[in-house]
Amino acid sequence: MADMTVARLQEVMIVLYAASLVFYFIDYLNKNTVAHRSAFWLLTVVYLLQTGFLVYYIVETRRFPILSLFEGIYFYAWLLITLSMILHIFYKVGHAVFFLNVIGFCFMTIHTFAPNQIAQSPVGEALISELLFIHITFAILSYAAFAMSFVFAILYLLVYKVLKKKKWSKQFGRLPSLHQTTIGMKAAIYTGIPVLLVSLILGTQWAYVVLDEWSIFDFKIIGSFFLIIVYGSVLFLQRSGRLTANDFAWANIFAFLFVIINFFLGGRLSEFHFWL
Template identity: 75%
Template sequence: MADITMARLQELTVILYAVGLVFYFIDYLNKDKVAHRSAFWIVMAVYVLQSAYIVLTIIETKRFPVLSLVEGIYFYVWLLIALSIILHLFYKVGHAVFFLNVLAFTFMTIHTFAYDQQHQSPIGEALISELLFIHITFAILSYAAFAMSFVFAILYLLVYKILKKKKWSKQFNRLPSLHQAIIGMKVSIYTGIPILLVSLILGVRWAWIALDDWTIFDMKILGSFFLIAVYGMVLYFNRSGRLTSNDFAWANIIAFLFVIVNFFLGSKLSQFHFWM
């Protein structure tokens, strides 16, 4: 009965979110205040339903649901929607909110299709610890930060194209300035790198304590260090003047593709990262 309730809750959330995105798209095209307000409140309802699902899962499993790939994706979506709500309420960057929700909905769809395949991590309950929980949570937080840099990079290129062609539209006033988009990219990367580094340190420490058979050359670990190196180089080349603002935006987009690859493919190739 509980599984059926959870499944129905999932379906309702996806349907509501799809409706919310339709309203956001209408607002994106026509600058419609009613559609904009409706989209926001629908997304708020989605966020409440997601939070309820997480709470019900905690009650049922007696742990925070981030210990499998499917759970990790869901928590990632929850974070992206939370970021979109914060941006809507405090920063008034409507297009960033729209693109962030498109990204979140994509991951929610992936989660929904994978829901029936969800299973308990084979490492066993005995090895689940607070250290592991913090490691996984910090990793997902860093992915959310990198998603923000990706969204601001898209917005920068969009504004740059509009300014270059000098074709204004009613949506233009709701776009961030080029400077705001650059700042958004930089702040997101400055936030994501240290959080991912802390996650790696905690993860390696947990593996050292809890696992008998593991290697630092695991694909997931190498992929995470590679992500830190990639984003670090993007920042360095931008600060040294080797990456112009336009190239900096493209570098952020390419770097986020590596985040996606590491999130999914890295887990498949890893020897012990069964959960994310």
């Protein structure tokens, strides 16, 4: 029972850590106060859980957990989150906090779902299946976010066309403004990119633990990284002023075509992504 509780708390910690990264990414790009506070408080909960597990381990083993690579990974992840908390509270260095936590999340995932951890744990199979569940859930959530950017792009072009032709109708009052659709496109991309990145990190760890043979060059994995590059490029070009108005909307529409291709064709061509 105790092992199951610890496993559940570790899963909760991973999910909260991932959510914190999403909010930090939004704040990193858009300086959003709500996202900034949400990220900090989620990270605080994660830090308290990590510290609690560290203290528990010290009490149980009566030594400091750095005598093996497995223990060192956990302590390193804890140290990174400690440094990020210090930077957040005392120095307000948002860029450093975000990137430190990306690294910390990677190491925390490696520790939680490491092969020796799974083999020694009586709930190892449950951890593996739930790692897969979280990976797929985050992947689908990222696709949903990109679909939202597609919808807002369509609405932008529709509103722009109506305004240009000055043909008002009863339905026009139900349409969002150009500003609202632009905000919607950007917010969807802000959410989709980090969520997909988290999914890739978790999925890579799952493949490493479960599969005897797999390649980082699997079509689905390459396609997912390509999506991050595509949407990251769209976001970069928009923020640098090279993609404005209609061009930004059309870029979102064309980018979503790659999402559809990766979702359907990627699953068929992948060596192990049979569920998508």
